Amino acid sequence: MATVPLDSSPPVARWDDALVQLYELHYDHLVRLAYLVSGQAGQAEEIVQDAFVRTHQAWAKVRDPLPYLRTTVVNGCRSLGRRQQLERERRPRAPEPVGLGADELWDALATLSDRQRAAIVLRFYCDLPDHDIAAILGCRQATVRTSVHRGLARLRKEIDR
C-alpha cells in the first residue's frame, strides 16, 4: 500500500501562533484606535482585549483577522457608548455643559455621532479606504463618505463656535 511519507517528529507549534503574532503586531495600534473612537482611555485596553478574545473564539469563522479585529474594536466602542447611554437614561441627571478645552478639536470630536466619529478616526488615523471603513461600520461606502463629510463639517462648526 502506497502512503504519503510519514513525519513523526513532534509538533512544534500550536495554532494560536497566528493570533499571538497579530496581538504583538497590532495591539498598540488597536488600543489607540479604541481610545480615539470611544474617547475613553480607561476602557480602550479592555475593549481590545475583548476583541482578541472574541477573535480567538471566532477563529474558525474569521477570514481576515485584522479587519475582523478592527471591526470588533469599533463595535466594542459603540457598544460601550450604547451601554453608557442606557445607564444615563436609567439614572437621569443633569447634562454636563459641553465646552471646548485646550484641545478643542479633540473635544469637538466628542460631539459627533458614533458613526461619524468612527469614520473620522478610521479615515484619518487608520488611513483606511472607504471600502474598508464601510466593511467595519457595516454600511455602504457612500455612507462612509457622508459620515466623514458631515463629521468634518460638524468639527469645523464646533471649533468655530
Added chain:
Amino acid sequence: MTPTTDTSDTDFEAEVRAMLTRRAGDVSPSPASGRHVTAVADRGLSPAPAARRTVRRTSRPARPLLVAALVVVVCGSALAVRSSVPGADDTTVTGEPDGEVTFPAPGTDGWDPATAPPVWPVVGEAALAQLPDDPHAEIGALATPERAAAAYLDDVSILLAPDPAGLVLSPDRRTAQIPWDGRDGGAGDPPVPTGSVFLRAVGEGTGALWVVVGAVTADANLEDVRVDDGTLGVTIALTPSPGTSVSVRVGIDGQFVPVRGELLPQGAAPDPSSGELVRLSDDGRARVTVGVKPGEQADILVRLVGGDFLTVTHMAIEVPVPADPSTAAPSDPESGEPGADPGGQADDAAAPAGDPLPTPAGPLDGTGVLALDAGRGSAVEVAQAYLDDRLPERADGLGLDDGRSTQGTIPGGGAIVVIPWRIEPVEDAFGHVASDNPPLADRYSGEVQLRQIDGGWAVVAATTDQIALRDVRREGTSVTLTIDRLDDAAIDLIDLAVFDLDGNPVGEPTSAPLGVPGTYSIDLGAGVAPDAALTVRARHVGGTWFSLTEVRVPPAGA
C-alpha cells in the same frame, strides 16, 4: 448627491489627522503577551487584569456548551450506564505484543457505538465530567438522537444534514445511527456524499442525552488506527478519488495539533477548526501521525473539501494508560492478547452507579407557561407571534429556524416543541454580508419552547444560548437571578425586566453588563402578591434587540 472630500478641506483634514495622531499618544498600551491572551481564553478566563467573565474554548463548538449541564448531570450515570450496557466489551482495543494498540474505526467490525468514546459534544469520557453546568440545557441539543446529530453536523459542516427518517435505534434504544447527506446539490451538481452519524445515549429515561461517538462517509474510511510508541497514526482511504486532498484535523485533549499538511483555509489566516489539507497519494490514501501520551484523548476528523466541508468522518480514541502489572487484566488464553478495554476506559467499568437522573425542569414539569396565544395556530405560528410581541424591533435576520424544530411527548400526555431561533446573515443591497459584522449574525441563538395545552400551543420559555439565567426567585419585593455563563463582550449590556403574564412591566427594570457573571435584583415595588404570575426577560439591547431570554418567576417560597 454623495458628498466628496473637497480639496479645500485639505488643511482641516490635516489638522484632524494631526490631532488624532497626537491624542493617540494619550494611551500607553501595556499588553500582556499575546500568548497570555490565547491561554486565558482557552482556560475560560478574561485577559483583563480583573477576570470578569467566562469565555468558551475556541476548539469547542458552541453547541456543546449549550448542553453542558445535562452532560454534567448525567456524567455519573453515564459511567454506570457504560458499565451495564449489554455487549460493553464489544469494542475491541487490541493490544499487540510489541506494545502497539489498534482501534477499530466507526462502523467497522469490532467497533461498538455503545462503548466508543464520544467525539461530540466533547471528546473522550473523562471530558464529560469537566463541562460546566448549564441550566438551559434541559431539552437542548442532546435530547434526541435526531437533534444531537443535527447539531453535530451543523458544527462540522453547514452543508450536511441528518435524515431523521433514516434513524435506526438499537433494540435497547441505547445507540442510534442516522444517515446524513449534503444539502441542495442542485441540477448538474455531482451527487451529494452520504454517510452516517453514530450516537449513544447517556443517562436514563427522560433525562437521557445523546452524544455522537463517530461519523462515517461512504468511500472515505479511517484505517489502521494505531498507537505505537507514543505516536498515533491513522490511514485515510478515499475511493474513488485519487489525487484529491482532504481536510484532516486532529485534536489532543481539545488542542488541535499540526499534521504536516497545508493550512486551511488557503490564502487566509489559519483556521484551527478547519484542519489541514492533506494530499492523498495516487491510490487515494494518506497516513497522518501525531505524538500522544498515555491517557490523552484524541479525535480524528476527516472532511472532504469543496468550497465547504462536504463529508465527515470522525472518531475518537483514548490512549491507553499502561496497566499496573499487579492489576492487569488477565490475558485472553487463546489469543494471548491483554484483556479488552472497552473504549479505552477499562477503569470506568468498575465505577459505582450514580444516582438516578433528575427529571429536567421546564416544559416537562408542567410549570412556567406564559399566557400568550395558547390555542391559536400552529406551534410555529405561536412562536412567531411570540417573537413579534417580545422583540418588535429586533436585529435584522433574527428569526425562527423552524426547519430545525423538534417535537417530543411529555410523559403522561401532551407534546412539546422546541423551535430554534438565530440571527441569520443578512446581505444588504451593497453586498455587505452582515456575518462579517461580529455583533450580529451568529452572535446569538436560542430556542423558543412551546407546550401543547388544550389542543393549542403556548410558549413556555425562551432561551438564549449565550445568556444563561439561573436561580430565578422571589425574595421579598424583588426578583433575583444569577447570570452564570456569558460568552460575550464585557462592555455590552443586558436589559433585565419583570412582566406580568399580560406583558405589563412590573417594578423597576435593571441592567446587567454582559460578561459580568453575578446575581442581580429587580425591585418589584410594593403590592405585588407573592404568588403573582411573573416572567423575567433578559434581552441584549443595542440599536435593536439582539437576544431574548424569558422564564417564569416561581412564586415566593417555591
